Every structure is written in C-alpha cells, then in structure tokens.
Amino acid sequence: MSYDNIIAGNGIGISITGMLIVFSALILISLFISMLPKLLPALEKLFPEQHHHGAAVKKEEDHTPILAAIGYALYCKKTGTLPKK
Amino acid sequence: MDIFLQFLGTTAFATMTMGNFIMIIIGIIFVTLAIRKDYEPLLLVPIGFGVIVGNIPPIPGMGLSVYDEGSVLRYIYFGVSQGIFPPLIFLGIGAMTDFSTMLSNPKLVLLGAAAQIGIFLTLLGALFLGFSPAESGAIGIIGGADGPTAIFLSSKLAPHLLGSIAIAAYSYMALVPVLQPPVMKLLTTREERLIRMPPPRFVSQREKIIFPIAAFLIASFIAPGAIVLIGMLFFGNLLKESCVTERLANTARNAMIDIVTILLGFSVGASTQAQTFLTPQSLLIFGLGALSFIVATAGGVLFAKFMNLFLKEKINPLVGAAGVSAVPDSARVVQAVGQKEDPHNFLLMHAMAPNVAGVLGSAIGAGILWSVLVN
Numbered sequence: 001m002s003y004d005n006i007i008a009g010n011g012i013g014i015s016i017t018g019m020l021i022v023f024s025a026l027i028l029i030s031l032f033i034s035m036l037p038k039l040l041p042a043l044e045k046l047f048p049e050q051h052h053h054g055a056a057v058k059k060e061e062d063h064t065p066i067l068a069a070i071g072y073a074l075y076c077k078k079t080g081t082l083p084k085k
Numbered sequence: 086m087d088i089f090l091q092f093l094g095t096t097a098f099a100t101m102t103m104g105n106f107i108m109i110i111i112g113i114i115f116v117t118l119a120i121r122k123d124y125e126p127l128l129l130v131p132i133g134f135g136v137i138v139g140n141i142p143p144i145p146g147m148g149l150s151v152y153d154e155g156s157v158l159r160y161i162y163f164g165v166s167q168g169i170f171p172p173l174i175f176l177g178i179g180a181m182t183d184f185s186t187m188l189s190n191p192k193l194v195l196l197g198a199a200a201q202i203g204i205f206l207t208l209l210g211a212l213f214l215g216f217s218p219a220e221s222g223a224i225g226i227i228g229g230a231d232g233p234t235a236i237f238l239s240s241k242l243a244p245h246l247l248g249s250i251a252i253a254a255y256s257y258m259a260l261v262p263v264l265q266p267p268v269m270k271l272l273t274t275r276e277e278r279l280i281r282m283p284p285p286r287f288v289s290q291r292e293k294i295i296f297p298i299a300a301f302l303i304a305s306f307i308a309p310g311a312i313v314l315i316g317m318l319f320f321g322n323l324l325k326e327s328c329v330t331e332r333l334a335n336t337a338r339n340a341m342i343d344i345v346t347i348l349l350g351f352s353v354g355a356s357t358q359a360q361t362f363l364t365p366q367s368l369l370i371f372g373l374g375a376l377s378f379i380v381a382t383a384g385g386v387l388f389a390k391f392m393n394l395f396l397k398e399k400i401n402p403l404v405g406a407a408g409v410s411a412v413p414d415s416a417r418v419v420q421a422v423g424q425k426e427d428p429h430n431f432l433l434m435h436a437m438a439p440n441v442a443g444v445l446g447s448a449i450g451a452g453i454l455w456s457v458l459v460n
Contacts, residue, residue: 001213001214001215002213002215003213005212005213005214005215006209006212006213009212009217009218009221010218011208011209011212011213011218011221012209014205014208014218014222014454014457014458015205015206015208015209016205017453017457018201018204018205018208018450018453018454018457019198019201019202019205021307021308021449021453022198022201022446022449022450022453023195023198024307025198025303025304025307025308025445025446025449026194026195026197026198026442026445026446026449027194027195027198028303028307029191029194029300029303029304029445030191030192030194030195031191032299032300032303033187033188033191033194033296034191036188036292036295036296037292040289040291040292043291043295049291
C-alpha cells in the first residue's frame with residue numbers, strides 16, 4: 001500500500017489522459033448532436049425522403065377508445081355504479 | 086463396502102470446505118434478494134444459482150467445473166473468458182435503447198462523461214493498494230457501472246480477477262437504489278432538487294438513423310479500443326431505428342439478449358469457486374467497487390452543478406447521478422429522489438440522456454484502458 005505504486009504504474013497520467021479522451025469523445029458527439037438539426041435541411045435537399053420497399057414506420061395507434069373505456073370504468077367504480085356480472 | 090466408502094469419499098459431504106459453504110450461502114442470498122426485493126432479478130437469479138452450482142466441490146478427474154478441461158460449464162464460460170458475451174449484450178442493449186432524450190438535449194451528454202471519474206479514481210485506488218496496472222484497470226471499470234463492460238475488460242486485462250469483478254459490478258448495480266440517494270442528497274440543496282427542466286424536443290426519425298453511424302465514427306476514431314462494444318451498441322441501435330430490420334432488432338433485444346444473459350450470469354456465478362474467489366483480493370475489489378460507485382455518482386452530480394454556473398436554463402443536478410451507466414436503474418433513482426421533493430417533477434426522461442451517455446462513456450473508458458494497459 002503505497003503512493004509509489006501509483007507513480008510506478010503511471011496512474012495519474014493514465015487517469016488524466018483517460019478522462020480527457022472520454023470527455024473529448026463525448027463533447028464531439030454532443031457537438032454533432034447540436035449541429036444535426038441544422039444539417040438536416042441541407043441533407044433533405046440532397047436526399048429527399050422517399051418511400052422504400054422496407055417495412056413502414058409504425059404509426060401511432062389511436063388509443064382514445066381504450067382510454068375512454070378505462071376512464072368510464074374508473075368513474076363507475078368510484079361512483080359505485082359499476083354494473084355487476 | 087469398499088465401493089460404497091469410495092463413493093462416499095467423492096460426495097460433496099466429504100469434500101465440502103467452509104469456503105464452499107459460505108459461497109453457497111452467498112448464492113442463496115443473491116437469489117433471495119432477487120426474488121424478495123426485486124434487485125436486478127434477471128441477473129442475480131442466474132448468477133446466484135451459478136454460485137451455488139460452482140461451489141459444489143467437483144470430483145477429481147471428472148470434468149465438471151468451469152476450470153476443468155472439457156467440462157460443459159467450461160464451454161459455456163468460454164463466452165465470458167474470451168469476451169464474446171458482452172458485445173452480444175451490447176447489441177441487444179442498442180436495439181432497445183432510445184437515444185431521443187439525449188438527442189434532444191445534447192449538453193446532458195457531458196454528465197455521462199463526468200461520471201466516468203469513478204473509473205479512473207478507482208484505478209488510482211487499486212494501484213495504491215498494490216494491484217498491477219492491468220489489474221487496476223480491470224478493477225477501475227467497476228466504476229463504469231456497466232456489467233458487460235466490466236466483464237469484457239477484465240477478460241482482456243485480468244482474467245484471474247474476472248469472477249470477483251463481475252460479481253462486484255453486478256452486486257453494486259443491484260444496489261444502486263441504496264448507494265446513490267445518500268450521495269445525491271448530501272451534494273444537493275432542496276432548491277436544486279426542485280429544479281424543473283423543460284420537456285425534450287421532438288426528434289425526427291432521420292436524426293435517430295444518422296446518430297448511431299456518426300457517433301460510432303466519432304467514438305471509434307478517438308478510442309479504437311472501444312469498437313467492439315460501441316460498434317455492437319450502435320449496430321443494434323441502427324437495427325432498431327432504421328425501421329427496415331424490425332425482425333433483427335426484435336431478436337437482438339428479446340431472444341438473443343435473454344439467452345446471452347442466462348449463459349453469462351450462470352457461468353460467471355459458476356466461476357466463483359471458494360478456492361479462487363474467497364481471497365483478500367476479492368474483499369479489496371468489493372471495497373473499491375463500492376467506492377467507485379459513490380465517486381461516479383458524486384462526479385455526475387457535481388459536474389451538473391458546475392454546468393449550472395454557466396447555463397441560463399438550469400439542470401436539476403440529481404440528473405447527473407444517472408451519468409453512471411447502470412441503465413435504467415440510476416435514472417429511476419433520479420426520478421424517485423426528485424419526486425420525494427416534488428411529486429409533480431418528472432426527471433426520468435431527462436435522466437435517460439446522461440444514463441445512455443454513461444454507457445458510451447464507460448465503453449470508451451474501457452477501450453482506452455484496454456489499449457493503454459494491454460501490454
């Protein structure tokens with residue numbers, strides 16, 4: 001158990017360099033993400049969106065009837081008007 | 086009679102050691118925690134049962150344990166010892182990860198980087214305690230709070246410590262709800278915990294498709310050692326987001342990741358024979374592991390507070406704690422701690438951004454340590 005082990009293993013150098021590299025990589029990714037919305041319009045001009053032969057993106061399902069049924073059931077339960085089987 | 090006595094000599098009753106008995110109790114505790122407390126059951130049940138199986142003393146001359154040439158368990162353990170299973174798990178994680186919250190608020194990515202301080206301070210701690218640089222790197226990665234990454238790196242740098250490191254990493258990941266809240270509360274004021282953040286913006290499908298390719302290129306150019314883990318993560322994510330490979334994405338995030346988790350958890354558990362596991366080194370690794378989770382949490386929270394010095398739109402510093410990867414448990418902890426102060430404050434979606442950034446950060450950290458310490 002000794003501070004010399006850290007020096008001998010070049011621990012401080014590895015730690016500082018490691019943190020700097022991790023930060024650099026994630027800062028670059030963060031910058032890229034920030035610029036992405038600005039790049040998209042240019043990309044749209046070069047490669048306009050088109051339909052392809054692959055599976056289509058699933059559209060959001062309309063859950064309104066299910067939500068209405070759940071809401072009605074909860075209301076009936078709360079007011080004690082839930083029909084018995 | 087001789088044959089019967091000879092048989093009795095081969096039974097576990099005759100060959101069981103106190104160490105094996107202790108490990109079997111630990112295995113039972115893992116299974117109990119998973120079933121009764123719901124602590125990471127998908128991992129702790131296979132690992133716990135594996136610990137029980139691995140500590141039934143093998144019969145000399147018969148290939149039974151993970152360390153015996155030609156045994157079935159050894160073949161399963163091959164996926165762990167050669168670092169095959171962790172990238173496959175990353176493929177599944179990629180296929181189930183939605184990077185939208187991170188794409189909508191890119192500054193939160195930095196919190197995922199800050200929390201990786203846990204890796205590098207633990208490395209210093211391990212060196213201080215007398216571990217070799219390669220062993221210290223493998224122990225340090227526990228601070229990344231990512232089980233597959235810890236297994237991958239320790240299989241490359243310190244295979245003899247793999248069992249202890251894997252068990253420590255997964256145990257502390259299960260204990261995230263216990264370890265993190267005190268640190269988060271200690272380092273933040275009530276006013277800070279009450280900060281509300283604006284809802285994330287809408288992210289287009291095209292952004293989601295471009296991101297995995299671009300981010301992989303950036304990360305792998307900077308840290309090529311991370312290409313195996315990062316490559317599989319972003320490949321899985323591309324399968325998900327491209328919308329044309331739904332079947333592959335489904336297999337990767339369901340059947341495949343489940344199969345690999347079973348094999349990985351069970352064989353890691355079975356590798357913890359008392360004779361190799363119950364050593365003073367393991368105790369030190371467990372101590373350093375706990376410290377690394379605490380340091381990583383503190384790193385994320387303190388960096389969020391530091392960022393707030395320069396930001397007009399403040400970040401709730403609790404979100405920084407999700408920078409330790411432990412997906413999605415640490416994000417859930419952020420949500421729970423935040424809602425204790427304000428039941429109407431929903432931090433989960435914001436916490437998912439540093440959470441997935443933490444996965445990237447720990448994989449990049451592993452790549453760096455691997456390339457620096459491999460020789």
